[in-house]
Amino acid sequence: MKLVLKIVGGLIALLLIAALALGGWYLYQKQPVRSGTLALEKLTAPVSVRFDERGVPHIRAENQTDLYRALGYVHAQHRLFQMEMVRRLAKGELAEILGPKLVEVDTLFRTLGIRAHAKATVAKMDMATPANQALLAYLDGINQYQDTQRSPIEFDILGIPHQPFTPEDTIAVSGYLAYSFAAAFRTEPVMTFIRDKLGPDYLRTFDIEWNPQGVLTQPTTLSQRDWGSLNHIAQISQDAMALAGVPLFEGSNAWAISGKRTASGKPLLAGDPHIGFSTPSVWYEAHLSAPDFELYGNFQALSPFALLGHNMDFGWSLTMFQNDDVDLVAEKVNPENPQQVWHNGQWVNLTTRSETITVKGAPPVQLSLRRSPHGPIINDVFKDSLGDTPIAMWWAFLETENPTLQAFYELNRADTRDKAREAASKIHAPGLNVVWANAKGDIGWWAAAKLPQRPQGVNPTFILDASKGEAEKPGFYAFNFNPQEENPARGYIMSANHQPKPSSGVPVPGYYNLYDRAQRMDDVLSNPKVRWDTEAAQALQLDTSNGYSRRILQNLLPVMQSVVTDANEKAFMEPLTKWDGNYSTDSIAATLFSQMLYELSKAAMEDELGEVQFKNLLNTRAIDFALPLLVADPQSPWWDNTNTKAKESHFETVRIAWSNTLKHLQGLYGTSLLDWRWGAAHTVTHVHPLGRQKPLHLLFNVGPFAAPGGRETPNNLSGAMGPAPWAVSYGPSTRRVIDFADASRAVGINPVGQSGVLFDTHYADQAERYIAGEYVPQHLSEDNVQAYTKSRLRFKPAP
Structure with a gap:
């Protein structure tokens, strides 16, 4: 019997060993190839790829077509699943692999028309241009990798079929990029609701001029069902990227300092675009080199041209312009024919197109999508919240030529100011600060x-009224009317998503960020005593202060001190009275302040807005602008709770908010203030799309890490306003600093790692260094590339 047990035990052990061996071999087969020789179709000459200590490829080719084909291959072997997800999100094809829960997200993106627009755009493209030849070579490299190598683990888990990547995918992804900037979906419905349902006294808190011209006026033409429809769309818009695991573009910092103000005597460039965190991160770094071209760039999935880049001679960074390039338009319907709307003094027919969403594990979903002269009708395909008034979306991305690929092809080569300006002029939507x-x-x-160009008096912050002609666009302003500066006398340029002041006087409405981050950066940059170098630039990128808390607390603290009478509660309030506004990980005041802001907003506004509208408001920048004005105005109608018979003042509402703040934090962290540190409540986890399902989060997600910084500090590690604990959802997607005295010494950092392949060495090897504020070299010179090469891959022409 003992012998039998030993034999059985041995067999079980052998089976376990075999299973582990097979599992190890399976995972090994999925890893990127960074050494050896591979044959690549259509190459005209060998291409060398040297991978450095972070897994960044340094690609050397004899011509640019071979260069981009190799880039496509190495990009795909590190990020193929990311490429697949972002194209499916943009084209409305996620439900095909993720099932019915993604149907609404697919419906939204089909309704936006990105897929149809991409198809029409590609049909008109001249594929013989150098930019489009580069695109085709890059996509061919991706497809050759997909056709010849093992699928990523995620493809096996989800059963994703192989489909070739096409120029339509690249154009569609550029549409997603434009969409992710569009705050109109979240902002215009709630602001219109406040104006039309609550009135000018409530709206005044948001610092928006009360101007009924060009927008829906009372009595409102939107029904309760219309508001339900718009609220639903706003929520889907907010959730879309989270469900798909695709980063959302949020904000950014960038500045350039002239040589007269730097230690080296040469310009210094710094930038850190703020984008949603994910695994893998949005950027893929690569160094491209050919006899007539060199660039170290940060590349987005399915684009062959770097959106951020530099070489020894020039470089650039981007921030989001935040201009309003989306108008929501309430159409006037012909009472005799519901398929007609009023446009330019007459009734015109709506056009209709049909699309089919393939759904994993369920029948296909048929869509009938209508379009007016102002754009796609966005609210009549969500049947559960169907409204009565067709709401059209005018979107600059759909209404302009928008040769963005050509723009970045040129910007990647813009070695003079004139060339850079010309390249920038070709970016139509989304708006970007270069x-x-x-x-x-x-x-x-x-x-x-x-x-x-909008008609006089139109305020695009609100839903526009098509019946008055206020949604019409006579044309566009010429590029030279845009806000811009070149070599200003003050010696620096700074961009931080704040509202610009164009010298041309052209109005630039938009959904701009709080000015506190920009003000903090400008205060530091304007100091004439600072001689700027790489270390000083890093310190500013990592700065965790701004003046927003002081703006609010100067009016809020006196009220709190008058309504808080309990000695124990006063002790809890003391950190706020001494706070310098720094969101360091050990700050207790940062935790108190952030929870109090949420509770104050909730106590003041949720009763008037309702739960859904209030949640949508918290996801807009409008709430940030409103709160300083609210606490400075004791007569604001927001202070009264409309659910009670009594009329509450700001004293009662502040007292309730403070009481709820303490109750919530004590419930989470106990009664010791020492346990209320910012880093304990404010953390970042880089979430993989599959990491949203337990227990896969243990494998695919990276983190959590205690995070410094906060909402609109220069180190903008943040998320939507809400109750503790706070999961950071976005922040610097990279931090770059280039001193053009020697651009080969540029530094940067990736929030996670170069690779999106699970168990790869470079899957998360930069995550801890990133959150600690460290930087790593971006090797550009031949000596440095040679010194830091860890492996070599050679592509040869296929026989």
Whole structure:
């Protein structure tokens, strides 16, 4: 019997060993190939790829077509699943692999028309241009990898079929990029609701001029069902990227300093675009080199051209312009024919197209999508919240030529200020601030976008009324009317998503960020005593202070001190009275302040807005602008709780908010203030799409890490306003600093790692260094590339 047990035990052990061996072999087969020789179809000459200590490829080719084909291959072997997810999100094809829960997200993106627009755009493209030849070579490299190598683990888990990547995918992804900037979906419905349902006294808190011209006026033409429909769309818009695990573009910092203010005597460029955190991160770094071209760039999935980049001679960074390039338009319907709307003095027919969403494990979903002269009707395909008034979406991305690929092809080669300006002029939507510098001493900033001309008196913050002609666009302003600067006398340029002041006087409405972050950066940059170098630039990128808390607390603390009478509660309030506004990980005041802001907003506004509208408001920048004005106005109608018979003052509402703040934090962290540190409540986890399902989060997600910084500090590690604990959802997607005295010594950092392949060495090897505020070299010179090469891969032409 003992012998039998030993034999059985041995067999079980052998089976376990075999299973582990098979599992190890399975995972090994999925890893990127970074050494050896591979044959690549259509190459005209060998290409070398040297991978450095972070897994960044340094690609050397004899011509640019071979260069981009190799880039596509190595990009795909590190990020193929990311490429697959972002194209499916943009084209409305996620339900095919993720099932019915993604149908609404697919419906939204089909309704936006990105897929149809991409198809029409590609049909008109001249594929013989150098930019499009580069695109085709890059996509061919991706497809060759997909056709010849093992699928990523995620493809096996989800059963994703292989489909070739096409130019339509690249154009569609650029549409997703434009959409992710569009705050109109979240902002315009709630602001219109406040104006039309609550009135000008409530609206005044948001610092928006009360102007009924060009917008829906009372009595409102929107029904309760219309508001339900718009609220639903706003929520889907907010959730779309989270469900798909695709980063959302949020904000950014960038600045360029002229040589007269730097320690080296040459311009210095710094930038850190703020984008949603995910695993893998949004950027893929690569160094491209050919006899007539060199660039160290940060690349987005399915784009062959770097959106951020530099070489020894020039470089640039981007911030989001935040201009309003989306208008929601309430159409006037013909009472005799519901398929007609009023446009330019007459009834015109709506056009209709049909699309089919394939759904994993369920029948296909048929869509009938209508379009007016102002754009796609966005609210009549969500049947559970169907409204009565068709709401059209005018979107600059759909209404402009928008040769963005050509723009970045040129920007990747813009070695003079004139070339950079010309490249920037070709960016129509989304609006981007291009901050540029070169080794010759020039610095420049161009707000790149096609700015629409709107009729006098129109405020696009609200839903527009088509029946009055206020939604019409006579045309666009010329690029030279856009906000811009070149070599200003003050010696620096700074862009931080704040509202610009164009010298041309052209109006630039938008959904701009709080000015506190920009003000903090400008205060530091304007100090004439600072001689700027790489270390000083890093310190500013990592700064965790701003003046927002002081703006609010100067009016809020006196009220709190008058209503808080309990000695124990006063002790809890003491950190706020001494706070310098720094969101360091050991700050207790940062935790108290952030929870109090949420409780104050909830106590003041949720009763008037309702739960859904209030949640949508918390996801907009409008709430940030409103709170300083609210606490400064004791007569604001928001202070009264409309659910009670009594009329509450700001004293009662502040007292309730403070009481709820303490109750919530004590319930989470106990009664010791020492346990209320910011780093305990404020953490970042880089979430993989599959990491949203337990227990896969243990494998795929990276983190959590205690996070410094906060909402609109220069180190903008943040998320939507809400109750503790706070999961950071976005922040610097990279931090770059280039001193053009020697651009080969540029530094940067990736929030997670270069690779999106699970168990790869470079899957998360930069995550801890990133959150600690460290930087790593971006090797550009041949000596440095040679010194830090860890492996070599060679592509040869296929026989």
